[in-house]
Amino acid sequence: MWNRSYLLTSQLVLLPTLIIVVYFLWGFTIYTGFLSFTDSKFLPNHNWVGLKQYYLLWSNARWLTAYGNLFIFGGLYLLICVLLGGLLAVLMDQEVLFENLFRTVYLYPMSLSLVVTGLSWQWLLNPTLGLQKILNDFGFHGFALDWIVSSQYSIYAVVLAAVWHGSGLIMILFLAGLRAVDEDIWKSINVEGVPAWKAYLWIILPQLRPILLAAILLLTFNVVRSFDLVVAMTSGGPGFSSDVPAKYIYDYFFSRSNIARGAAAAVCTVLTVLFIISPYLYFELRKRND
Amino acid sequence: MSLSINNLNKTFSKSLVLKDINLEIEKGEFVVLLGPSGCGKSTLLNCVAGLENVDFGGKILINKKEVTHLAPKERNISMVFQSYALYPTMNVRQNITFGMKCRGVPRPEMEETLKKTADLLQIGDLLDRKPASLSGGQRQRVAMGRALVHKPDIFLLDEPMSNLDAKLRTEMRVELKNLHRDLNTTIVFVTHDQVEAMSLANRIAVLNHGILQQMGTPDEIYQTPKNLFVAEFIGSPKMNFLPGVLEVSNEEASVVTEFVRFPVGHYSFNETPETGRAVTIGIRPEYIFNHESNPKSKSSVCFEVVIRNVENLGPDLSVFCQLGKIQLAFKIPNSGNKPKYNDTVKVWTELSECSIFCLKKGTRL
Amino acid sequence: MINPHLSMNWQRVTIYICLSFFLIFFLAPLYVMLVTSFKSLEEIRESSLMLLPSEWIFDGWMKAWDHACVGLSCNGVKPHFMATFSITIPALLLAVFLGAINGYALTQWKFKGSDLLLAGLMMGCFMPFQLYLIPIAVTLREMGIFGTALGLILLHTVYGVPLTTLLFRNYYVSLPKELIKAALIDGAGFFRIFFQVVLPLSPSIVMVSVILIFTGIYNDFIFALTFGEVGKQPVMAALNNIVNSTYGVKEHNVNMAATLLTALPTLLIYLVAGKFFIRGLTSGAIKG
Ligand SMILES: Nc1ncnc2c1ncn2[C@@H]1O[C@H](COP(=O)(O)OP(=O)(O)OP(=O)(O)O)[C@@H](O)[C@H]1O
Ligand SMILES: [Mg+2]
Numbered sequence: 001m002w003n004r005s006y007l008l009t010s011q012l013v014l015l016p017t018l019i020i021v022v023y024f025l026w027g028f029t030i031y032t033g034f035l036s037f038t039d040s041k042f043l044p045n046h047n048w049v050g051l052k053q054y055y056l057l058w059s060n061a062r063w064l065t066a067y068g069n070l071f072i073f074g075g076l077y078l079l080i081c082v083l084l085g086g087l088l089a090v091l092m093d094q095e096v097l098f099e100n101l102f103r104t105v106y107l108y109p110m111s112l113s114l115v116v117t118g119l120s121w122q123w124l125l126n127p128t129l130g131l132q133k134i135l136n137d138f139g140f141h142g143f144a145l146d147w148i149v150s151s152q153y154s155i156y157a158v159v160l161a162a163v164w165h166g167s168g169l170i171m172i173l174f175l176a177g178l179r180a181v182d183e184d185i186w187k188s189i190n191v192e193g194v195p196a197w198k199a200y201l202w203i204i205l206p207q208l209r210p211i212l213l214a215a216i217l218l219l220t221f222n223v224v225r226s227f228d229l230v231v232a233m234t235s236g237g238p239g240f241s242s243d244v245p246a247k248y249i250y251d252y253f254f255s256r257s258n259i260a261r262g263a264a265a266a267v268c269t270v271l272t273v274l275f276i277i278s279p280y281l282y283f284e285l286r287k288r289n290d
Numbered sequence: 291m292s293l294s295i296n297n298l299n300k301t302f303s304k305s306l307v308l309k310d311i312n313l314e315i316e317k318g319e320f321v322v323l324l325g326p327s328g329c330g331k332s333t334l335l336n337c338v339a340g341l342e343n344v345d346f347g348g349k350i351l352i353n354k355k356e357v358t359h360l361a362p363k364e365r366n367i368s369m370v371f372q373s374y375a376l377y378p379t380m381n382v383r384q385n386i387t388f389g390m391k392c393r394g395v396p397r398p399e400m401e402e403t404l405k406k407t408a409d410l411l412q413i414g415d416l417l418d419r420k421p422a423s424l425s426g427g428q429r430q431r432v433a434m435g436r437a438l439v440h441k442p443d444i445f446l447l448d449e450p451m452s453n454l455d456a457k458l459r460t461e462m463r464v465e466l467k468n469l470h471r472d473l474n475t476t477i478v479f480v481t482h483d484q485v486e487a488m489s490l491a492n493r494i495a496v497l498n499h500g501i502l503q504q505m506g507t508p509d510e511i512y513q514t515p516k517n518l519f520v521a522e523f524i525g526s527p528k529m530n531f532l533p534g535v536l537e538v539s540n541e542e543a544s545v546v547t548e549f550v551r552f553p554v555g556h557y558s559f560n561e562t563p564e565t566g567r568a569v570t571i572g573i574r575p576e577y578i579f580n581h582e583s584n585p586k587s588k589s590s591v592c593f594e595v596v597i598r599n600v601e602n603l604g605p606d607l608s609v610f611c612q613l614g615k616i617q618l619a620f621k622i623p624n625s626g627n628k629p630k631y632n633d634t635v636k637v638w639t640e641l642s643e644c645s646i647f648c649l650k651k652g653t654r655l
Numbered sequence: 656m657i658n659p660h661l662s663m664n665w666q667r668v669t670i671y672i673c674l675s676f677f678l679i680f681f682l683a684p685l686y687v688m689l690v691t692s693f694k695s696l697e698e699i700r701e702s703s704l705m706l707l708p709s710e711w712i713f714d715g716w717m718k719a720w721d722h723a724c725v726g727l728s729c730n731g732v733k734p735h736f737m738a739t740f741s742i743t744i745p746a747l748l749l750a751v752f753l754g755a756i757n758g759y760a761l762t763q764w765k766f767k768g769s770d771l772l773l774a775g776l777m778m779g780c781f782m783p784f785q786l787y788l789i790p791i792a793v794t795l796r797e798m799g800i801f802g803t804a805l806g807l808i809l810l811h812t813v814y815g816v817p818l819t820t821l822l823f824r825n826y827y828v829s830l831p832k833e834l835i836k837a838a839l840i841d842g843a844g845f846f847r848i849f850f851q852v853v854l855p856l857s858p859s860i861v862m863v864s865v866i867l868i869f870t871g872i873y874n875d876f877i878f879a880l881t882f883g884e885v886g887k888q889p890v891m892a893a894l895n896n897i898v899n900s901t902y903g904v905k906e907h908n909v910n911m912a913a914t915l916l917t918a919l920p921t922l923l924i925y926l927v928a929g930k931f932f933i934r935g936l937t938s939g940a941i942k943g
Contacts, residue, residue, distance in 0.1 A: 005361065009845035010760035016758045021775050024813045028790035029782065044789060088677060091670050102674055104929060105681050110936060111925035113874030115891045116918045119898050120684040123691065123911060124704075134704055164681065170938055176937065215782075218820060224783040228876040232895050249785040254881065259789055266785050290793060341836050375833035379855035389841030435842070489905035530800070 001201050036263035044259055063265060066236075066243040069155050070269070074223040076159045077166070079144060081219055082212070085170025092171070093178045095142055097171035098126065103175075107168035114165065116231030119236065121161035150240035158242055162229055166222060170215045177208040213284045217277070224273055245269040291352040291366075291476055292317045293338065293441035298348035300333055300500075308500045311348075313435045315478065317494075321471050322487040325497035326523070331480040332372075334497070335446050338478065339517045346497050352443060361394065365444075368437035372449040374429045376436070378436050383417040386435050391438075407435045410469075427458045434469075444638035446476045451486065463489060484524050488512070496520050513643060518652035521572050521645055527608055527619035529572045532647060537568040545646065548614050550593045552641055559646075559655050568649040575608070577640045578620035580629065591637055597633045611635075692912040693717060699907050715908030719916055723909050724900065725893045728886050732913055735893040742804050742889060743872045747813035751864045753812070754819020755857065759849055761820065762827040763835070777821065784814070784877050793883060802884050810882065811872045817865045818871075822938055826860040827853065859931070866928055867935030870921050890917045 038050045057063050088106060092099060108118060127146040135145060145151035147160075181204055189199045198210050227246035230236055236243040236251075245265055252262030293315040300308035307330045323331045336342040338350055339363040350358045360539055374494060376385050379389045386407065391401045408414040410541050423428055425550045437445060451459045468491060470477055471480040487494050488508045496503040496511065496519075504516040515521035521529050534547035539640060543563045552571055595611035607624050610617065620637065629635055646655045687704055692715045694708040702709070721731035727733075761773070761934065791810065800806040802818070830853065838848045854861075879889035894917045898910040925932050 006839065006845050007764055011758040011764045013756055017753070017820060020813050020816060024787070024791075025782070026775065026777070026816070028787040031790045032786050043901065044793060065836065084677075086828075088674075088732070091674055094670050096670060096674060102678060104926070105678050107929075107933065108925055109681065111870060111921045111932065112799070112918050113876065113891055115874075115876050115895050116686075118915055119894070119910070119914045120688050122898075123907065124684055124687055127697060129907070130690065130704060137703055164684070168681070172933055173937055187887065221561075221781045224781075227783075227785070228891075229729070231876070231880075232899065245784055246783060250877070252790070253785075253788055257822075262785075270786060339836070339840060341749075341839060362836075367840070369837070369840050372834040372838060373831060373833050375851055377830060377834065377850075388838070388843070392838075392842035392847060436837075443791070450658040476872045551921070624677075 032263045035260055036267050038260050040259040040263070042257040042259070048261075050223055054268070057261060057264045057268065060261075062240045062243060063248060065240050065247075066248040066265075067268075069242065069244050069271075070223070070272070072161070073159055073208075073222050073226060074220070076156070077162050077223060078216060078219050080159070080163045081167045082215060083166040084178055085215070085279055086174050086205065087267035088167070088171040088177055089174035090205075092175055103172070106171050109165045110169050110242065112165070114231040116160050117165045118158075118229045118234075121157065121164065122233045125157055125160075146180055148165045148234060149238055151238045154238060154242035158226075158233055162222070162226070165229075166219060169218065171214050173210060173211050177211040178204065183209060209284070213281075216280070220273060222276055229237050292351075293444055293476060293478070294351045294354075295334075295338070296327050296349040297466075298334075298337060298350065299345040300330070300342065301332075301338060301345055306500060308337070311500075311502050313495060313502065313505065315476060318427055318474050319477055320467075320477045320490060320492045322491035322494045323478060323497055324484060324494050324523075325482060327482055329497045330500040331412070331482070331497055333500075335369070335448050335478065337481055338444070339367055339446055340365050361653050366440070366442055367444045367446055368440045368442035369446040370430075370433045370437050370448065370450045372452055374421075374433040374450075374453075375648065376429060378421055379399055381418050381420050382413065382424070382432050382435075385432060389436065389440055392499055403439050408439050409434050410438070416473040425544050426454050427462065428460060430454065437474075438646075442475065445476065447479045447499075448480070449480050451481070452483070459486075464488065475616075484526070486525075496523065498523070514574075514647060516654050516655065517571075518570070521647065525574060526573065527575050527610075527621070528643070529574055530578070530618045530620075531570045531572050531617055532613070532618075533568070536563050536565060536569050536646075538563050538565045545569060547571070550591060551614070552591055552639075552642065552644070554641060554646065556642060557644065557646060561655055563655065566654075569655060570647050570648060570649050571646040573641070574643065575620045577643055578618065579638050579640070580609075580620075580622050581638065583602045590640055592636060592638045594602060594634055595638055597629045597631055599631070599637060600629060611637075660908060686917055688911045692719075692915055694908055696904075696906060697867050700717075704891075712908070715906070715912040716916070718906070718909045719913035723897050723906075723913055725888070725896045726886070726900075732890055732897070732916055733895055735888060735890045737874060738804065738884065738887040739889040739921070742807045742811065743869060746808045746815065746872055747865060749808070750815030750819050750868050751813040751861060753816050754864060755854065755861065756822075757816065757820040757824045758823025758825075759827050759853055760845075761824045762830070773821075773824070777817070786855060787814075788877075788881060804884060804887070806882050807878060807889070810878050811875070815868050815871065818890060819868060821933075822864050823857070823860060824868070825938065826857065830856065860936075862928065862931045863935045863938065866924055866931050867905050867938075870924065870932070870935075873921055893917075904931070 028234045034046075035044055036053055037048055038045055039047050039051060039052070044245065045278060055143040092102060096102065125148040126132070130145070134146040146159040184202065189203060194203070225246065226244050230242060230244050230247050236247050247268070249262045249265045249269070252258045252265065255260075294315070295311055297312040298308055298311040299306065313321075323334060325331050333342060336375060337344050337348075338403070340357070340360060344350070344358060348358065349356060352365055352367070377388065378479060380388065383404065386404055387400055390403065395403070405414075408417060411434055413428065413431050413435060414425065417431070421432065430453075433450065439474055451462055454462060463486065479486075479490060491508055493507055494511050495503060495505045498519050500597075504511060504520045512524055515524065515529075518531075522531075532545075532547045532550070532552075534545045534552070537544050537546050542555045543557065546555055552570070593613065595613050597609060597611050598617075601608040601609040601610070602624065605624055606621050607628060608619060608621055609629055610619050610641065612618070625628065647653060648655055661941075684921055690707055691704070692697060693709070693711045693713070694702070695712050695714070698709060721733045722729050722730045725735065727731075732831070756794055795801040795806045795809075800805075800809065834852060835848060839850050843851070873889075874891060876891045876895070879892035883892050887921065896915055897913050
């Protein structure tokens with residue numbers, strides 16, 4: 001619409017962004033995809049080797065741990081964040097005093113970087129001087145809070161820190177949703193004498209599906225970008241027990257000089273997440289359009 | 291300045307919103323575009339302003355010069371919007387002078403124009419206020435002022451009064467009329483309010499579904515509507531319609547309806563009347579009386595109706611009644627004894643000003 | 656919500672107990688970091704994690720500020736703060752400005768691929784950066800700005816623009832079209848309309864984007880780690896280096912002081928402008 005010179009200007013303004021998107025986002029994605037079919041080591045090269053890197057990747061024990069951790073970490077992180085965030089939102093919705101204080105505190109971790117989060121939990125979970133020591137001092141000697149140095153539990157320590165960082169966001173999203181619930185629905189619930197917990201579970205929370213979708217998407221992107229937290233907190237250790245794809249890729253790119261393998265891992269990670277998230281997204285969005 | 295619109299079509303993503311519009315507007319005329327919501331009035335105005343492109347083949351001429359592909363600022367038009375669209379972050383002064391700044395008007399001239407306009411519209415003491423702190427009427431004046439400073443050839447007003455309350459609207463109507471008289475510019479005014487249209491316009495263009503239905507003076511539109519849509523759209527209460535068939539005998543035509551036979555010998559038909567043609571006869575509520583108005587008139591008919599509802603309008607009564615299954619309305623002075631619900635009363639109708647439409651095509655016969 | 660079923664006393668008590676429990680859960684790390692940073696190393700070893708310092712010592716903070724070791728250079732986090740801000744500010748201004756003007760341009764015309772471009776922008780915002788690292792390295796090398804502040808400014812701008820564009824677009828679509836029409840009739844062109852009519856209407860969304868992008872760039876780790884200038888990495892990379900360095904004795908007070916120091920800017924922004932901060936975080940959700 002409008003007129004030509006105005007339109008032309010707006011098109012010219014958009015051109016650089018278009019180039020950026022095509023080059024820096026899609027071009028780079030394709031190039032990385034391409035590299036995964038080469039035998040690039042320290043520097044990218046263009047020797048086509050087919051699926052070789054993928055074979056190597058999937059027979060690599062470290063990758064299998066990292067890939068498994070993606071599911072442990074991602075699944076638990078999503079689940080706990082949503083449950084905890086939802087619970088906090090419902091509690092906050094009860095006309096509590098000092099609501100602002102609670103909200104501010106629950107959400108402040110979001111303003112901290114994942115590096116800061118990782119480092120502070122690393123200290124808290126320090127096996128000699130951290131919470132462990134408090135427990136010992138109180139006389140709980142049998143109980144060992146040594147997740148961070150245990151090759152069995154280190155990934156759960158990362159989940160704990162990630163939940164601490166992220167659940168406030170889910171709380172605030174749900175709370176906004178709850179506040180938007182029609183006043184009349186509450187009136188009719190009260191009139192019919194439905195117990196509050198039932199009302200939340202069966203009437204109110206199901207209305208927040210679109211928000212749940214948004215929350216899950218946001219959290220998923222955090223899962224894929226879990227690099228910072230793992231590096232700061234455990235460096236993937238002990239051993240490779242808390243390794244995640246993001247860190248695996250990074251190591252193969254920059255410290256192990258095996259760019260092609262890293263690229264293959266990156267492609268697999270992105271595809272995995274897309275495979276999991278797209279059916280859900282498709283289902284939800286189609287439902288919304290109906 | 292004169293404005294002509296030739297063969298204008300406008301498509302929005304495959305739906306044809308304006309269909310082959312042709313309009314000629316003379317210099318100094320006050321033309322009202324009238325039509326129901328969504329009929330394309332704003333779109334037509336936007337096309338004239340250059341805010342929307344028109345489909346290939348359509349032409350817009352201002353002062354006989356083609357402007358179809360010119361930018362809005364090159365057309366020397368001004369526009370007032372329904373929402374006024376005042377720039378919220380600028381005060382009244384900045385709102386009014388913004389356009390002059392864009393066009394590089396020198397400062398002294400700008401100040402002078404601003405002062406003149408402000409005086410004309412009596413907004414001199416509002417100049418430093420922000421739009422948010424103005425009342426509806428004041429905003430409207432500012433919007434007018436912003437449009438006036440360009441000294442436009444053509445003034446385009448898109449429902450400028452629909453956000454005002456009834457009283458203010460009447461006042462602004464008078465003011466706008468005076469303004470038009472003083473400035474003598476061409477005005478195209480969009481509204482869906484027929485009272486506004488009738489009271490302001492030199493000529494009215496009635497639009498429906500993107501098709502120009504009729505263009506004419508308010509009297510023409512009211513007295514001789516070209517089709518059923520115009521007849522129905524204009525007038526309150528609505529024109530009464532009685533379906534029937536034409537009967538022509540001894541050069542004397544009449545419309546035979548279920549209960550009443552209407553002699554329409556005096557009616558000047560556009561087409562030769564033929565017996566048996568399905569028609570509908572339209573009679574304005576003012577031409578139905580509850581007493582014998584002019585016993586000598588040959589075109590007066592008497593019939594009986596049952597009263598269904600009476601609305602008191604102060605000086606007048608709107609009476610809604612039934613003739614068989616057909617709803618009729620008429621207007622009588624509010625004096626003497628009022629008809630009551632379920633009364634059966636005798637009414638007379640005067641047919642000298644009736645309209646006859648083809649039932650199938652809806653066009654005036 | 657008014658809910659009579661929950662007005663019974665013991666239920667309210669339960670609610671407050673739950674809320675307070677989580678209050679402690681969320682505050683504990685901050686508290687522990689704070690008290691640790693003010694303790695001496697002996698006290699850290701001897702006393703309990705939760706206790707206040709018997710004597711408040713600022714050595715940790717001093718050392719963290721100007722002589723903790725990042726790799727081989729022992730100048731604390733101070734120089735890294737400088738480096739971070741010299742990267743963050745220009746990238747922030749560029750990303751927000753470009754996002755605003757792009758977002759506006761995007762709302763002005765619907766063309767065949769506009770939804771596609773939008774979807775492309777959105778996808779790009781949310782892909783893991785790992786996907787881009789190698790091509791970025793190659794590109795920066797070729798441009799000769801690998802490992803420089805300029806390189807990081809470019810990266811943060813490029814990867815920030817999609818997000819700001821989306822934010823501004825979503826804000827500008829709700830702008831009344833008539834405003835633009837009026838300005839066009841007044842004779843204003845694209846840039847005049849943008850700068851004089853549209854931008855003045857957007858202080859809140861500018862604020863939201865500034866905070867979101869600032870936090871994003873400031874908290875960035877992966878670009879800082881990979882493409883930061885040796886000796887002048889942005890703070891997050893430096894911080895990780897200080898705390899997770901494997902050399903020497905672990906000085907927990909210094910580590911915690913450094914962590915707190917680097918956390919301070921974004922924390923302050925959150926406390927001062929929480930409303931905008933939250934809007935930035937949740938805006939991604941609202942558009943969906
Ligand atoms: N940008 C657009 N894209 C698609 N369709 C549009 C657009 N603008 C208007 N239309 C359609 O064109 C038709 C006419 O719209 P227009 O705004 O001209 O109506 P109007 O007569 O001014 O109505 P109102 O009295 O409500 O203002 C409507 O059906 C509308 O849905
Ligand atoms: Mg309109």
